[in-house]
Amino acid sequence: MTSPTRPTSPTHDRIDPRPTLDRAIAVGASVVARVRPDQLTAPTPCSEMDVRAMLGHLVAVLDRIAALGRGDDHSAVTEIRAPDDGWSDAWTTSARRAVDAWRDDAVLEQPMALPWIQGSGADVLASWFSELTVHTWDLATATGQQPDWDDTVVTAALATRDFLPAENRRALFEEISTAMGLDEVAIPFAEAVPIPDDAPAIDRLVAWNGRDPRR
Helix, strand or coil: CCCCCCCCCCECCECCCHHHHHHHHHHHHHHHHCCCHHHCCCECCCCCCEHHHHHHHHHHHHHHHHHHHHCCCHHHCCCCCCCCCCHHHHHHHHHHHHHHHCCCHHHHHCEEEECCEEEEHHHHHHCCHHHHHHHHHHHHHHCCCCCCCCHHHHHHHHCCHHHCCCCCHHHHHHHHHHHCCCCCCCCCCCCCCCCCCCCCHHHHHHHHCCCCCCC
8 A cells, every 4th residue: 555645845944744754654554454353452552542443543643634734723633433444545545635734835834833842834743753653553563563664754753752751741741731721631641661772763762652662
């Protein structure tokens, strides 16, 4: 299965994150395509989700990326449901929407803000590589897959770690919630898991996001 593609020319002097999005989508597509219907109720490293729920969440991540590119409210996107044999089609459809929403170079320069980052569209788009890749790892691990991780994608995901402290993450997100005037906010990141500095990049990424890749 192939992912949608686009010309890869950068906008001004900023690194264009869209080719990396394409590559992350391609890795995700390869993992989604290999999930068997009999695995849909299996647990995943993300304890709140089984495989079916993880698939729905991953497809919804693409729809949230698309919403941001269109200037819509990404938080209004709901988790996706699909037939047991329809997840690859759902992934392809949402991937195409995400690519199309960011096709205009001007979107990369627009100011955007999320609870964890403020910056240009390019900055905000890059901040999603970690979520997309870590949950792809969750899905691959739950279904016994060992995909060929794309070094460019994993490196880009690791580069977004600076906004997130290694500890006391609940306090950080409670502070964000208060600043936004919200009663509560979901805590999307567990505490970082210690791991050697020379571990593979994908292991360092998932450990930073609260998974233990050695289990």
